[in-house]
Amino acid sequence: MTEFATSPANKQRARKTWRLHPLWLTAPGLLFLAVFLAWPTLKLMLLSFQDSDGHFSLDVWSQMFGAGIYVKVTLNTFVIALQTTLACLLIAYPVAYWLAQLSENTRRRLMWLILLPFWTSALLKNFAWMVLLSRRGILSEMLMGLGADQPLNVLYTRGVVVFAMVHSMLPLAIITMLPTMTSIDSRLMPASHTLGASRAQAFWRIFFPLSMPGLIASCLLIFIGSLGFFITPALLGSPQDSVIGQLLITQVQQLLNWRLAGAIAMLLLVVTLLVCIGYDKLFGMSSIAGGEGHASSPRIRAVGYALVAVMARISDILASLLSLFGKPRLGWLLTLFSVLVIAVLILPVVSFLPMAFSSSSFLQFPPPGFSLRWMETYLESPIWTGATARSFGIALVTGVLAVIIATTAAFGLARHQGKSGSVVVMTFLLPMIVPNIVTAVALFYLFATLGLVGSNLGIILGHTVMAIPVVFIIILTTFKNYDWRLDQAAGTLGASRLRVIWDVTLPLIKGSMVAAFIFGFLNSFEELTVALFVGGGVKQTLPKQMWDDVLLSVTPTLAAASVIILTIVTLLFIVAERSRRKAEAL
Amino acid sequence: MLSTIKLQAEQIGKTYGQTTVLQNLDLAVNSGELLTLLGPSGSGKTTLLQIISGLTDPTDGRLLIDGRDETHTPVHQRDIGVVFQNYALFPHLTLEENVGFPLRMRRLPAAEIARKVKEALEMVELGHAAKRFPRALSGGQQQRVALARCLVYQPSVILMDEPLGALDRKLRESMQMEIKRIHRESGATIIFVTHDQEEALALSDRICLMNEGKIAQIDTPENIYQQPQSTFVAEFIGLSNILRGEVRNGTLVNPQGLFALPAASALAGLGALVIRPEHVRLCAADDALVHGKISERIYAGSETRLVVTLDKGERFIVRSSQASVGAIGDTVSLNWDVANARLLTA
Numbered sequence: 001m002t003e004f005a006t007s008p009a010n011k012q013r014a015r016k017t018w019r020l021h022p023l024w025l026t027a028p029g030l031l032f033l034a035v036f037l038a039w040p041t042l043k044l045m046l047l048s049f050q051d052s053d054g055h056f057s058l059d060v061w062s063q064m065f066g067a068g069i070y071v072k073v074t075l076n077t078f079v080i081a082l083q084t085t086l087a088c089l090l091i092a093y094p095v096a097y098w099l100a101q102l103s104e105n106t107r108r109r110l111m112w113l114i115l116l117p118f119w120t121s122a123l124l125k126n127f128a129w130m131v132l133l134s135r136r137g138i139l140s141e142m143l144m145g146l147g148a149d150q151p152l153n154v155l156y157t158r159g160v161v162v163f164a165m166v167h168s169m170l171p172l173a174i175i176t177m178l179p180t181m182t183s184i185d186s187r188l189m190p191a192s193h194t195l196g197a198s199r200a201q202a203f204w205r206i207f208f209p210l211s212m213p214g215l216i217a218s219c220l221l222i223f224i225g226s227l228g229f230f231i232t233p234a235l236l237g238s239p240q241d242s243v244i245g246q247l248l249i250t251q252v253q254q255l256l257n258w259r260l261a262g263a264i265a266m267l268l269l270v271v272t273l274l275v276c277i278g279y280d281k282l283f284g285m286s287s288i289a290g291g292e293g294h295a296s297s298p299r300i301r302a303v304g305y306a307l308v309a310v311m312a313r314i315s316d317i318l319a320s321l322l323s324l325f326g327k328p329r330l331g332w333l334l335t336l337f338s339v340l341v342i343a344v345l346i347l348p349v350v351s352f353l354p355m356a357f358s359s360s361s362f363l364q365f366p367p368p369g370f371s372l373r374w375m376e377t378y379l380e381s382p383i384w385t386g387a388t389a390r391s392f393g394i395a396l397v398t399g400v401l402a403v404i405i406a407t408t409a410a411f412g413l414a415r416h417q418g419k420s421g422s423v424v425v426m427t428f429l430l431p432m433i434v435p436n437i438v439t440a441v442a443l444f445y446l447f448a449t450l451g452l453v454g455s456n457l458g459i460i461l462g463h464t465v466m467a468i469p470v471v472f473i474i475i476l477t478t479f480k481n482y483d484w485r486l487d488q489a490a491g492t493l494g495a496s497r498l499r500v501i502w503d504v505t506l507p508l509i510k511g512s513m514v515a516a517f518i519f520g521f522l523n524s525f526e527e528l529t530v531a532l533f534v535g536g537g538v539k540q541t542l543p544k545q546m547w548d549d550v551l552l553s554v555t556p557t558l559a560a561a562s563v564i565i566l567t568i569v570t571l572l573f574i575v576a577e578r579s580r581r582k583a584e585a586l
Numbered sequence: 587m588l589s590t591i592k593l594q595a596e597q598i599g600k601t602y603g604q605t606t607v608l609q610n611l612d613l614a615v616n617s618g619e620l621l622t623l624l625g626p627s628g629s630g631k632t633t634l635l636q637i638i639s640g641l642t643d644p645t646d647g648r649l650l651i652d653g654r655d656e657t658h659t660p661v662h663q664r665d666i667g668v669v670f671q672n673y674a675l676f677p678h679l680t681l682e683e684n685v686g687f688p689l690r691m692r693r694l695p696a697a698e699i700a701r702k703v704k705e706a707l708e709m710v711e712l713g714h715a716a717k718r719f720p721r722a723l724s725g726g727q728q729q730r731v732a733l734a735r736c737l738v739y740q741p742s743v744i745l746m747d748e749p750l751g752a753l754d755r756k757l758r759e760s761m762q763m764e765i766k767r768i769h770r771e772s773g774a775t776i777i778f779v780t781h782d783q784e785e786a787l788a789l790s791d792r793i794c795l796m797n798e799g800k801i802a803q804i805d806t807p808e809n810i811y812q813q814p815q816s817t818f819v820a821e822f823i824g825l826s827n828i829l830r831g832e833v834r835n836g837t838l839v840n841p842q843g844l845f846a847l848p849a850a851s852a853l854a855g856l857g858a859l860v861i862r863p864e865h866v867r868l869c870a871a872d873d874a875l876v877h878g879k880i881s882e883r884i885y886a887g888s889e890t891r892l893v894v895t896l897d898k899g900e901r902f903i904v905r906s907s908q909a910s911v912g913a914i915g916d917t918v919s920l921n922w923d924v925a926n927a928r929l930l931t932a
Contacts, residue, residue, distance in 0.1 A: 190641050191674035193661040195735065196691035201662075205687075209678045 025412025026424050029405045029468070036465050037431060037439060040446035044438075045269070047262035047445075060259045064267075070247070074267065077243040080158070080233070081226035084165040088222050091166065091341060092173035093215065098338040099174070100181035107182075110342070111175075112577075117345045118171035119573050121526035123543055124562050126235045127550055128348030129164050130155065131355065131363045131559075133236075138366060161237040168232065169225060170345060173218040180214030181207075200315030204308045212304075220279050221432075224272050228435025231528065235550060244268055245437045252441055252533065261445075265438040272435060352566060355559035363554050378560040384545065388564065391525055391542040394456060398463040399471075399521035403513060405464070406472040414479035425476070432469040436529045439465060444533035454536030462530035467520040474519060478512035478583065511583025518576035522569055592617040592652065592775045593638065593743060599646035600633055600799075607633045609799045611647070615743075620769050620776045622786040625796035626822070631779050634796070635745050638777065639668050651743065662691070667741035669749045673732040675720040681707060681731055682716040688739040706738040707731075710764075726757045733764075737772065746778045750785065762788055783823050787811065795819055817930050820860045827866060827902045830932050833857040838929070841898040842876050846924045856932040863891070863903040865926040868911065874919030878902060880912050894918060 051057035064070045099107050117125065132138055133154055140152035154160045184207060192202040230245025237243075248264050251257045282300065322330075356374055358367030378384050409428060413421050431439060443462045444453065452458035482505075490504045491497075531544040540548075542565060549558055593615040600608040608630045615621050623631040636642035638649065640661035649657045656664060667688075675684050682703050689699040707713045710730035720728055729749060736744055746765075750758045766789060769776050780786055786793050787807045794804040802822075803815045814820035817828060831840035838845045838859050845859055871877070881901075882893035890911050892904040902920060912918060 185672075185674065185677075187670055187672065187674045188676060190661070191668070191670055192676070192687070193641070194639055194664075194666065194668040195688035196662045196739070197687070198660075198662050201691060206676055206678075 022412040022415035023420065023424065025415075026409040026428075029409040029472075030424070030427060032405055033427060033430065033465065033468070036443065036446070036461055037434065040442035041265070041269070041434065041438060044258070044262045044442045044445050045266040047259050048266055050259065052259075060263045064260065064263050070264075073242055073244055073247050076241060077227060077245075080162060080165070080243060081223055081229075083162045084169060084226045085219055085223045087162060087166045088169050088173045089215065089219055092170055092177055092218065093211075094334060095338045095341050096174050096177040096181055096214075097211075098334050099178055100184075113342050113346050114171050114174055115577070116570065116573065117349055118175065119522055119526075119569055120349050120566065121528065121543060122168040122229075122231045123526070123528050123546060123550075124352070124565065125168055125348045126164050126232050127546070127558065127562065128351050129160070129167070130235055130550070130554065132348065132351060133160060136364070155236060156238040158237070158241055161233050161241070164232045164236050165226060165229060167345065167348075168229075169222045170341070172225070173222055176218035176221060177211065177214040180217075181211050184210045198316055198319065200319055201312045204312035204315060205305075208308060208311075209304065216279070216282075220275065223275060224433060224435070227272060228268055228437045230437060245435075248437055248441060249532070252444065258445065261441055265441055268435050268438055272433060276433060349566065352559050352562045355556060356563040358556055358559070360556070363556050363559060374556040374560040375563075377557050378564070381557070383540070384542075384557065384561060387540045387542045387545040388561075390456065390539060394459050394463060394541060395521045395525040397460050398467055398524035399517045401460065401464045402467040402471040402520040403475075403517045406468060406475050406516065407513060410472060410476040410479050413476060414482065415484075428472045429469045431465050436466065440529040440533045443530060447534055453534060454538035456539055458534045459531055459539060459541065460524075462534050463524035463527055466527055466530060467523040470523060471516045471520040474512055474516040474580075475509070478509050482509065509583070511579040515576040515580040515583070518572045518579075522572060522576075525568065526565065590617045591615070592619075593777075594650040595634070595638070595647065596650065597647040598634070598637060598644045598649065600630070600637065600642070601645050607799055608637075608644070611799070611801060613794060613801065613804070615775060615777060616791075618773050618775055619791040620766075620778060620789060622790040622793050623777060623779045623796060624783060624786040624793050624822075625781065625802075627781060628798075629796040630799040631781075631796050632747060635668075635747055635777065635779050638743075639666055639745050640664050641668075665741050665743065667736035667739070667744045669732050669736050669744065669746040671748045671751055673720075673728045673749075675728055675731055675735075677720055680717050680719055681712060681723075684720065684731060685735045685738050688735065692739060702738055706734040709737070710734045725752055726761065729753065729761060730764075733768070737768065737774075740772070741774065743775045743777070746776065748779055748781070750780075751782075758785070765789065787823070793823075795822060797822075814860065814928065814930065817858045817860065817932065820928070820930065825863050825903050827861045827863060829859040829861075829900070831857065831859075833929070842896055842900065845875065845927075847929050848924050848927050853929055853931065858930050858932040860928045860930055861922050861926065863905045865922050866902060866904045866920050867922065868904065868906065869919050869921045871919045873921050875921040876902065877917065877919050880914050880916045880918060883912060883914055885909065892918075894920065 048060045049056055049058065051059055099110060102110070133152065134140065135151040135153060135155075137152070143152055188206050188210075189202050192206050193199075197205065228245055230243060230249065233241065233243045234246055234249075244264055244267070248261055251261045251264065354367050355363060357370050357372065358364060358374065359369035359371035360367055406428070409424070413424060440462065443458070443465070447453045447455075447458045452461070486504055486508070487500050490500045495503060526543055527541070528543040528547055531541040532547065535541060535544050542561065546558055546561055549555070591614045595611055595613040598608055598611040598613075599606070611630075611634065613634075623634060625631045633642060637644045640656075640659060644657065647657070648655055651664070651666075676687065679687065685706050686699050686703045689702060694702075703716070704713065707716055710733055712727060712730055712734070715723070715727070720731065723731065732749070750761050753761060762785065765776070765778075768774075778786075778789060790807055792804060792806055793810050795802045795810065797818055803810055803819045805813075810819065811823055814823065814826075817826075820826040820828070829838060829840050829842065829845060831838045831845075833839075833847070833853050833855060836847055838847060838857055840859075847857075847859070876896050878894040878896040880892050881895040884891040884893075888907070890906050890909060892906065892912055894902045894904060896902060904920060906912075
């Protein structure tokens with residue numbers, strides 16, 4: 001500071017001598033993530049460089065790259081992740097574009113149809129596809145009815161794996177792209193028209209480049225998410241077509257081969273980090289957390305704009321070819337496409353309802369008749385009700401824990417202005433970037449030494465790690481938009497610092513905290529990966545119970561359980577959205 | 587002055603559902619003139635501008651440009667330039683890319699684009715900032731880029747939608763000069779939308795004053811100020827003192843008394859006598875037309891403005907060049923030359 005002489009600067013210095021720096025408030029959260037994420041992950045990865053006596057060795061690595069199966073699985077994983085990402089972007093972009101053109105109110109209403117599948121766990125959605133796409137499923141029956149000569153045989157193929165993965169990731173892609181699109185100044189398009197740009201030119205040269213940050217961010221999130229994804233390939237894929245995640249599960253759960261598991265985890269993590277670093281170099285990481293990305297280098301820009309110009313030219317030629325056939329209006333095509341996509345998104349979510357109340361003794365869609373027998377089976381089974389109660393309790397504690405950690409940290413970050421803040425923010429988002437399965441295996445390893453495997457506490461700690469990013473983002477956004485002058489005003493009116501927090505700050509952010517808690521709760525309530533490893537087969541959560549059941553035998557009890565989960569998820573989701581809306585209106 | 591008609595609106599109407607925004611509007615804009623569309627918000631001036639630019643289709647009527655019917659020509663095929671209220675610069679393009687955009691759309695050779703962009707940016711004195719992005723510029727600089735982007739392809743009609751609204755007073759005045767200069771040098775037809783009457787008076791060849799979707803009066807700034815056709819015009823442009831009453835035997839009967847009417851006032855029934863503040867004089871009680879008390883006194887440097895509340899409650903505004911004239915609470919007498927008053931339909 002150069003202006004020592006001025007009185008405000010002096011005052012600030014004087015205050016700093018007795019008040020803790022606000023960044024200290026992020027310390028509990030950082031410590032938590034260090035102990036339960038960074039430390040176990042590092043330890044797990046280091047295992048891969050040791051031999052059975054603990055000496056340095058690269059045996060595991062040579063074993064991994066030597067055996068064709070590992071290389072094949074790794075390649076497989078990449079190809080599936082790439083296919084999923086590409087398909088997701090191609091489908092999500094037009095839908096997000098369509099949504100962005102709608103009026104604010106209509107869009108809000110339609111977003112429910114996208115957010116509901118978003119909050120429905122991948123396990124449920126994939127389970128539904130298992131039934132719907134089976135040889136005797138509704139699609140097969142319909143095709144037969146239309147004259148197909150043999151039943152549909154798509155399950156356990158690559159195509160259906162990519163389809164179901166795209167289906168699982170699509171809501172995330174759409175909600176990542178949409179904010180960028182809606183924030184594009186709506187006057188720019190008319191402006192470009194007056195300057196001589198056709199609709200195609202305006203779209204490619206103006207709208208498309210401006211929507212890039214959202215497109216790239218969702219590309220990154222989906223690719224990373226797909227790399228560690230194992231639920232879809234396990235449920236819908238062929239055993240010959242497995243992915244890294246499945247390999248990891250086998251190595252840990254069946255073979256207890258920790259060193260190989262460490263190597264696989266490291267491989268996944270390194271690739272993920274490389275993708276992130278590449279992304280950061282090209283576009284700036286901060287744009288993913290809602291900040292402004294920095295401008296990319298001139299060369300990339302030039303290439304980008306050349307591409308865009310070519311696309312615009314092609315579209316123009318297509319448009320002039322089309323105009324030979326009169327002036328066909330094609331806007332409805334986009335609407336039709338978007339409505340279809342949204343319908344397919346929501347379909348598996350609603351299809352559980354009839355299946356759970358089916359009178360048939362196996363899973364069938366549509367059901368032959370109505371009955372409550374499967375609901376009764378569910379409610380009378382101590383295994384199912386026990387798992388439900390445990391999931392509920394675990395989710396409750398996880399939600400509270402995550403909210404406390406995230407609120408303290410977000411409060412500290414919001415009061416702090418400086419460059420170091422963004423590093424801390426990125427750290428809190430780490431559980432989102434480290435593949436879930438790596439986190440879960442690392443925690444399993446750590447808890448095995450602490451005796452926490454198969455305990456509720458172990459699952460709670462793991463779930464809290466997983467829930468922190470989403471809870472943290474919600475609360476941080478609230479604090480960023482918070483008007484701190486209100487606190488200052490309360491101070492000038494005579495309130496002490498604690499009273500200010502209690503009487504002014506907390507009431508104002510209450511709505512967001514409720515929403516954040518619920519999203520943390522939901523995250524834990526539907527979490528499978530951590531429960532799969534840390535639960536140790538002893539403490540069954542509801543998703544874990546379902547997972548075991550799906551793999552063994554598919555019964556309508558599963559559908560009944562799904563309906564229970566969906567009801568809870570939907571109700572809580574409505575409450576969360578309401579309270580968030582209310583908080584925004586304040 | 588011999589002038590050809592550049593742009594003609596014929597019986598233009600625009601309705602959104604039940605609300606009528608424009609009603610049977612006729613407007614002819616001469617080639618090379620600077621016409622302002624002036625009016626309160628909601629008067630339809632922006633809608634009219636959008637119809638001319640092609641961003642909105644009219645519900646009724648035709649639009650002729652150079653005698654051709656261009657009512658339904660798509661926006662990007664019209665030879666019209668628009669400067670938007672908030673500039674609408676493309677945030678992802680540099681200044682030179684922004685300015686070059688219309689030229690690329692017209693597929694000019696690269697060398698020619700480069701030359702024209704350079705000239706245009708230099709004209710608005712931003713040649714040094716060609717590689718920068720719009721967000722790095724101040725409001726006034728962004729405004730100049732928007733102007734350059736519009737002028738670079740030399741459209742024969744330029745529409746400006748409150749382009750100076752977001753600038754502070756000083757900058758606004760210097761930009762007005764700039765626009766006048768550009769208008770003189772380019773010879774383009776400019777239609778300028780504003781709600782600021784001073785800006786309209788300062789800039790225009792003619793002012794088209796709009797109210798409730800119709801043209802209230804279209805005339806030169808001098809005529810529109812000195813010979814308003816209605817009380818709306820008189821009250822919207824400049825300050826006016828208005829006495830309302832019944833016209834009887836060549837006088838206006840008002841609670842304040844009887845007032846003589848200017849010559850050639852052929853109006854019967856209800857009328858409004860309009861006297862501009864600069865034509866009202868403080869006078870001796872014997873010569874007074876009205877009496878009142880000074881209720882407010884505003885010193886404005888070059889003049890002092892008095893608000894006089896008349897005996898029957900009406901308010902009169904008087905301008906005086908004397909700094910020390912009157913004090914609040916003083917009783918004063920006022921009169922004016924009948925020739926400076928105007929009788930309008932009430």
